[in-house]
Amino acid sequence: xxxxxxxxxxxxxxxxxxxxxxxxxxxxxxxxxxxRGIGSSLxxxxxxxxxxxxxxxxMIDVWVERGESVAVLAVDPSSPRSGGALxxxxxxxxxxxxxxxxxxxxxxxxxxxxxxxxxLTPMVAILSECGWxxxxxxxxxxxxxxxxxxxxxxRILLVDGPDRGDIIQAEKAGIMExxxxxxxxxSDLPEAERAAEAVKSALSVAEDEFTxxxxxxxxxxxxxxxxxxxxxxxxxxxxxRERLRVRERLISAWDSALLTSSKLDDILQALxxxxxTLLDAVNSIRKDG
Amino acid sequence: xxxxxxxxSNRFIEGYHRCRKNDLxxxxxxxxxxxxxxxxxxxxxARALRDGGHEVIYTGLRRTPDEIVRIVIDEDAGAVGLSSLxxxxxxxxxxxxxxxxxxxxxxxxxxxxGIIPEHDRASLYDVGVRAIFGxxxxxxxxxxxxxxxxxxxxxxxxxxxxxxxxxxx
Ligand SMILES: Nc1nc2c(ncn2[C@@H]2O[C@H](COP(=O)(O)OP(=O)(O)OP(=O)(O)O)[C@@H](O)[C@H]2O)c(=O)[nH]1
Ligand SMILES: [Mg+2]
Numbered sequence: 001x002x003x004x005x006x007x008x009x010x011x012x013x014x015x016x017x018x019x020x021x022x023x024x025x026x027x028x029x030x031x032x033x034x035x036r037g038i039g040s041s042l043x044x045x046x047x048x049x050x051x052x053x054x055x056x057x058x059m060i061d062v063w064v065e066r067g068e069s070v071a072v073l074a075v076d077p078s079s080p081r082s083g084g085a086l087x088x089x090x091x092x093x094x095x096x097x098x099x100x101x102x103x104x105x106x107x108x109x110x111x112x113x114x115x116x117x118x119x120l121t122p123m124v125a126i127l128s129e130c131g132w133x134x135x136x137x138x139x140x141x142x143x144x145x146x147x148x149x150x151x152x153x154x155r156i157l158l159v160d161g162p163d164r165g166d167i168i169q170a171e172k173a174g175i176m177e178x179x180x181x182x183x184x185x186x187s188d189l190p191e192a193e194r195a196a197e198a199v200k201s202a203l204s205v206a207e208d209e210f211t212x213x214x215x216x217x218x219x220x221x222x223x224x225x226x227x228x229x230x231x232x233x234x235x236x237x238x239x240x241r242e243r244l245r246v247r248e249r250l251i252s253a254w255d256s257a258l259l260t261s262s263k264l265d266d267i268l269q270a271l272x273x274x275x276x277t278l279l280d281a282v283n284s285i286r287k288d289g
Numbered sequence: 290x291x292x293x294x295x296x297x298s299n300r301f302i303e304g305y306h307r308c309r310k311n312d313l314x315x316x317x318x319x320x321x322x323x324x325x326x327x328x329x330x331x332x333x334x335a336r337a338l339r340d341g342g343h344e345v346i347y348t349g350l351r352r353t354p355d356e357i358v359r360i361v362i363d364e365d366a367g368a369v370g371l372s373s374l375x376x377x378x379x380x381x382x383x384x385x386x387x388x389x390x391x392x393x394x395x396x397x398x399x400x401x402x403g404i405i406p407e408h409d410r411a412s413l414y415d416v417g418v419r420a421i422f423g424x425x426x427x428x429x430x431x432x433x434x435x436x437x438x439x440x441x442x443x444x445x446x447x448x449x450x451x452x453x454x455x456x457x458x
Contacts, residue, residue, distance in 0.1 A: 017392070020365040028302065083314060084339040090360070091349035097356035103363055108344045 005033045011130050016103065019130055023105055023123055032122045039128025041073075041120075042232070043153025045141030045175060050161035051185040052138050053092035054219035060096050061222075062229050063134055069101040071132035073123060075139040075149055078108040085109075089138055103132065114255030115145045120152040141175045151178070151248035155237050158182045158212075160199060162191035167198060176202065178244055179212050181235045187216040187223060210238035261285060300367035300396060300442055302344070313439060318369040320348040320357045322381040330424070331372035334402055337428030338370075343435070354381055358388035361397060368398040368435070378405050383416045386450050390417075395451025398438055400458075402426065417450035420458035434458045 004025060010018035026032050044052050056072060063070050074089035085108035096102040109117060120137060127135050139149040141158070150156055158179035160167050176182075182203075184196045193216065200214050213231060217224035258264065267284060270276045276284070301313035319335045321328045328350050335345045346364045348357070361369050369389075371382050382401055389397050400420040401413060410421055420434050437458065438448050447453040 016359075017362050017394075020363050024365045078344075079339060082340050082342045084342040085344045086335055086339045086347060087344060088347040088349075091347055094349075097348075097352065097359055106344075106346045106364060 002033070004030060008033055008126070008129070011126070014130075019103070019126070020105070022126060026122050026126065027107065027119050029119070032126055034122060034125050034129055036121070036125065039124045039135060040154045041124045041135045041137050041152075043137045043139065043150040043156040044159060045139050045146075045150040045156060046159035046185075047142055047161065048140050050159050051219045052140075052159045053089040055159060055183070055185055055217060055225070056089075056136060056138060057093035057096065058217075058219050058222050058225045059136075059229060060093060060102055062226055064095075064099050064101045067101070068133040069103075069131070070134045070136065071103040071105075071127045072096075072136045072138060073105055073107055073120065073127075075107045075109060075117065075120075075137065077140065077146075078110050080111055083111065103127070109149065112256065113259035114252045114257075115148045116252045116256040117149050117152060118249075118253065120149070124152075144174065147175060147178065148248050148252040150175075151245040151252075153245075155180045155235065156241075156245075157232070160184050160195065162186050162189045162195045164191075164195065164198070167195060167202075171202060178241055178248075180237045180241060181228075181231060182212050182214045183217045183224075183228060184214065185217055185219055187218040188221055192216055210240065258285060300398070301439070314342055314344060315368055315435065316344045316346065316364060316366045318346045318348060318357070318361050318364060318366045319372070320352050320360065320369060320385075321350050321372045322352055322354060322357060322385065323373060323375045323378075324351060327374075328372065330374065330403055331370075334370055334372065334422075334428075334431065337431060338435075341428065341432040341435070354384035354388055357385050358392055358394070361389065361394060362392060366397065368400065368438075371399065371401045373401060373403040373405060378403070378413065379409055382413055382418060386416045386418065390451040393451075396449035397451075398448055399450045400431075400434065414457045415454060417452075417454060418457070419448060419450075 004022065007018045007022040011022050044056060046052055060070050076085055076087045076089060078085040087106035087108060090104045090106055093104060096104055124135050137153045140146055141150055156178050158175055182199055184192050186192055196214050196216055203211055215224055215228055215231060217228055263285065267281050271281055301315055317338055319331055321331045335347045338345045346366060348360055371385060386399055399418050401418050402422040404424060405421055413421060422431060441448050
């Protein structure tokens, strides 16, 4: 048996150290001894600072109160310059560090080519295999490239704030189309209700049975959080959104393959010199990967 | 690479070297045990470590020693930096060290920062703290400490909280 097999056996029997170690190895690119595609995760995304982590903290309280366990993978960007990262999400999940029903792992994006974070899929499988009832992935959703992270989740909760700028940002980034459920956080602030109306009217353009619900919550007061949990239980994704997520994953895998191709330098040089066209370049990469 | 990791016992992130040679990334928990309500110093350290290329898990204020140990385990961190201002260090920092050893996290590196009087330091080194950084410490010095840890790890010298005491920065 390999180190990973041993760790999985121990992690399954509830050993947190082994679980934690196993996740590290998977993050570093080792293949976990586990079937693909088991486990279901909820992605939680939205503009920076809207209160995603604080809200997760409150959601954790509700689940723990019910006796359900929660595991969170909290993703934050690595600095492109130093390669380091400041991972501060768990700071907001304040009651989480003492309950055996909660496991939080902070992850840096590590500047993978194409923004590919395909370690998330096996991590979710491992957490599920180890019996975690609710598995969440938190990630900032500000731009096109960040959508690629949350696209690895099976359902997506978009968290927005009362600030109009935030909502426009989410709309522009195309996260709105991916969301299975939307909440406006900070409902304790006066602008929240208006923001919810704005989001609803943006959605109503193509309203059908799959149009996501829009709820108001406050991670500060806890208002609306229980309702959110209940709503989540009744929220499924649509095949259309499933397709969009799979598409994002494929695009990031494709970009990753391109950016790590051994021919990349030669092709870039040829393009610079003008000796090949863009179409030639694409064809040449396609031919043998 | 795998052999190297085994030798330096999981302290560094595999396959994620930074720009400079021989310069590995660590996962470091920065925590502030105790009840005093301000964490400017801890944040400064956290940012300095990030800019030095490390992944810093910042826990915020008022964590108990048990919680800090739990965070180090769940985050699979190679090091933990404890910031103390209130005089809590003489009780809380040793408790974190004991907790780590009790959880078989002997290879984790513990360092401290903040206001820790000279006469309290020896006892902290005795319980496994490997460096104490006072208020005026530069970020370069903290990064130098971590590079030294890396070198010592490589040659098999003790640096972890549960490894032979004696050496400190
Ligand atoms: N008024 C109010 N402030 C909130 C609420 N939820 C969060 N905040 C504040 O918003 C700020 C950001 O909260 P976080 O939970 O860190 O937000 P985040 O979306 O996880 O942030 P990033 O991960 O950095 O993108 C903090 O200062 C919170 O105290 C809320 O419901 N009401
Ligand atoms: Mg956050």
